[in-house]
Amino acid sequence: MEIIKGVEVSLGIGIGTAVLLEAQEHVFDMGLIDKSEIENEQNRYHQAVEIISKNIDNNLIAFDMSDEDKDIFEAHKLILTDPVIKDGVFLLISEKLYNLEFALHIYFEKTINYFKTLENEFYAERANDYKDIYERLINSLHNNNQLITDDLDDMSVVVMDDISPSLIGELAKKKVQALVLSKGNKTSHAIILARAANIPVVTGIAFVGKIANGDELIVDANKGEVFVNPDKQILQNYYDLKQKDKHDAESLKNIIGLPAETSDGKTIHLLANIGMPEEINAAMDVNADGVGLFRTEFLYMERDNLPTEEEQFEAYKLVAIKSKGKPVVIRTMDIGGDKMAKWYPHLNEKNPYLGCRGIRFSLKYPEIFKTQIRAIIRAAKYGNLLIMFPLISSIEEFRKAKDYVEECKKELKLAELIKIGTMIEIPSAALIADQLAKESDFFSIGTNDLLQYSVAVDRNNESIAEYYNPYNMAFLRLIKMTAEAANRHNIPIAVCGELAANESFVPLLIKLGVQELSVNVQSLLRIKRLIRKLNYQALTEYPQIIGDIADVAKIKENITLMNEKVFD
Amino acid sequence: MIKKKIIVQNKLGLHARPSALLVKLANQFRSEFHIRKDDMTINGKSILGVMMLAAEYLSEIELIVDGVDEEYLLEEIEKLFEQQFGE
Numbered sequence: 001m002e003i004i005k006g007v008e009v010s011l012g013i014g015i016g017t018a019v020l021l022e023a024q025e026h027v028f029d030m031g032l033i034d035k036s037e038i039e040n041e042q043n044r045y046h047q048a049v050e051i052i053s054k055n056i057d058n059n060l061i062a063f064d065m066s067d068e069d070k071d072i073f074e075a076h077k078l079i080l081t082d083p084v085i086k087d088g089v090f091l092l093i094s095e096k097l098y099n100l101e102f103a104l105h106i107y108f109e110k111t112i113n114y115f116k117t118l119e120n121e122f123y124a125e126r127a128n129d130y131k132d133i134y135e136r137l138i139n140s141l142h143n144n145n146q147l148i149t150d151d152l153d154d155m156s157v158v159v160m161d162d163i164s165p166s167l168i169g170e171l172a173k174k175k176v177q178a179l180v181l182s183k184g185n186k187t188s189h190a191i192i193l194a195r196a197a198n199i200p201v202v203t204g205i206a207f208v209g210k211i212a213n214g215d216e217l218i219v220d221a222n223k224g225e226v227f228v229n230p231d232k233q234i235l236q237n238y239y240d241l242k243q244k245d246k247h248d249a250e251s252l253k254n255i256i257g258l259p260a261e262t263s264d265g266k267t268i269h270l271l272a273n274i275g276m277p278e279e280i281n282a283a284m285d286v287n288a289d290g291v292g293l294f295r296t297e298f299l300y301m302e303r304d305n306l307p308t309e310e311e312q313f314e315a316y317k318l319v320a321i322k323s324k325g326k327p328v329v330i331r332t333m334d335i336g337g338d339k340m341a342k343w344y345p346h347l348n349e350k351n352p353y354l355g356c357r358g359i360r361f362s363l364k365y366p367e368i369f370k371t372q373i374r375a376i377i378r379a380a381k382y383g384n385l386l387i388m389f390p391l392i393s394s395i396e397e398f399r400k401a402k403d404y405v406e407e408c409k410k411e412l413k414l415a416e417l418i419k420i421g422t423m424i425e426i427p428s429a430a431l432i433a434d435q436l437a438k439e440s441d442f443f444s445i446g447t448n449d450l451l452q453y454s455v456a457v458d459r460n461n462e463s464i465a466e467y468y469n470p471y472n473m474a475f476l477r478l479i480k481m482t483a484e485a486a487n488r489h490n491i492p493i494a495v496c497g498e499l500a501a502n503e504s505f506v507p508l509l510i511k512l513g514v515q516e517l518s519v520n521v522q523s524l525l526r527i528k529r530l531i532r533k534l535n536y537q538a539l540t541e542y543p544q545i546i547g548d549i550a551d552v553a554k555i556k557e558n559i560t561l562m563n564e565k566v567f568d
Numbered sequence: 569m570i571k572k573k574i575i576v577q578n579k580l581g582l583h584a585r586p587s588a589l590l591v592k593l594a595n596q597f598r599s600e601f602h603i604r605k606d607d608m609t610i611n612g613k614s615i616l617g618v619m620m621l622a623a624e625y626l627s628e629i630e631l632i633v634d635g636v637d638e639e640y641l642l643e644e645i646e647k648l649f650e651q652q653f654g655e
Binding site: 071072074075078079082083084085111114115118120122123126130320321324382383 | 579580581583584585587588591592610611613614615616617619620622624625655
């Protein structure tokens with residue numbers, strides 16, 4: 001079995017047999033014409049534009065797509081009918097006597113390169129739009145999509161280099177399982193249509209020599225992974241998952257527009273965890289109440305040098321803008337522990353989980369820290385950004401970190417009001433939550449680390465995995481203490497760890513006073529559905545279960561019993 | 569011909585959606601419509617042009633309208649900017 005990692009551009013899971021399709025190269029002449037052919041070339045342009053515009057209109061009617069995807073299509077239509085582009089192309093035809101293909105090639109290449117040079121990420125991305133339009137025009141002039149799709153059926157996983165929009169329509173008709181591409185980007189027509197047609201797609205898969213016709217494939221387009229000839233057990237797991245997904249997906253769509261509130265009207269803020277700026281789109285698509293945890297490690301990992309302030313600013317700005325005024329909690333870098341970056345100073349720690357990670361690293365290297373803080377402060381004017389410090393273990397650390405924020409504000413001469421919160425993930429922080437609450441604007445509990453540090457178990461160590469048990473009373477008491485301290489001091493209390501997406505624990509967390517849950521995007525609607533079935537009054541009236549019982553099995557039983565009583 | 573300077577108030581700048589709205593609006597009028605930013609002047613009836621401006625939040629642009637219905641066109645464009653393109 002081999003697992004190939006790519007980029008997920010249309011979510012879902014597909015299981016089936018690989019069918020490799022070879023796209024035909026565009027074979028056409030780029031050459032010169034005779035003066036008498038000028039009008040003919042120009043007419044060919046009009047015809048191609050008309051066909052594609054009509055095609056886009058049909059797609060807009062036929063497919064149910066997100067507003068964002070619709071906007072891309074609308075913009076593409078305007079590009080197609082743009083008078084400046086038409087004049088530019090026609091000038092190359094009439095003055096230089098280029099044939100249409102040559103003129104398009106020259107004109108679009110120049111345009112694509114112009115956008116690529118722009119510093120602003122949004123505009124630089126527009127290069128993709130023009131590339132896509134160019135390819136559609138060329139495709140329409142040369143009907144290159146005569147691929148043989150007879151062999152495809154609802155058990156096929158199509159593997160190819162790149163795909164055209166018209167072929168997506170074919171694949172949708174054949175109800176193929178998934179699509180694996182080596183090229184292709186998220187905003188191209190073809191991929192938009194694949195999303196609208198619910199075809200799972202993973203791109204960036206260099207399949208040559210790794211996937212052959214007839215191979216059994218699992219395409220996990222939620223994670224961007226392709227399993228080639230998977231083991232039986234994994235296959236079974238994915239079959240089960242897919243079955244469940246299918247059931248869920250339909251019923252979950254219906255609640256996207258509805259608030260995350262209990263059946264008796266208590267609002268729970270349900271936010272998304274993201275680890276890459278682009279994920280904000282998916283978070284907004286499921287109507288998250290904001291971002292409860294924006295992990296910033298992506299900026300620092302997998303590279304040899306540190307990210308510049310400008311680079312970070314752009315990333316935060318993107319998320320700030322796209323979150324449309326909803327809160328976004330940016331967690332400052334949590335490097336160290338199991339997350340090591342290449343540029344990271346070699347500290348030679350025997351025990352990195354207990355070493356220089358999280359805020360400790362930031363305080364030890366203030367220049368690196370301040371670069372990040374400055375970028376966040378500057379980006380804050382574009383949206384509702386909040387700052388959260390990871391791995392706080394004492395009030396002094398929190399104060400020091402906060403001082404740096406003030407220092408950066410002064411240096412930048414910006415008086416942005418940015419809320420600053422503490423991530424509670426070390427027992428010592430939970431134990432002084434009442435003190436931290438006086439100086440923090442909010443709390444967010446990171447349950448994964450809090451449990452690991454509570455029971456002194458490395459959560460990646462399988463031989464002692466049984467001790468890493470969230471039904472542990474000590475751990476649950478720490479959550480309770482933290483929530484009580486926050487509520488007493490009137491600051492918001494969130495849970496952003498895995499527990500927030502665990503259906504067995506959500507009622508308990510809410511009962512303990514947690515007002516916000518931040519979960520990964522894929523889990524968000526599932527948790528919303530759960531919240532909407534919850535009866536808040538029944539939950540608050542139910543006897544307290546974090547009390548004097550320390551027996552793990554008994555606690556589990558009690559929580560299960562409670563969960564049977566608190567749903568409508 | 570009328571010229572008028574305005575500041576882009578959209579947090580996203582003139583990104584895809586506002587550009588599209590602006591171009592669609594301008595194309596309903598007979599007057600010519602150009603936008604100047606720094607030393608670049610583009611045809612405001614062209615989405616390519618508007619996007620090439622890469623007008624970010626708080627950047628200053630100059631609207632230049634010229635033709636029989638220029639006043640009405642300018643009025644409508646200003647409205648669009650004032651409403652921040654409904655965002």
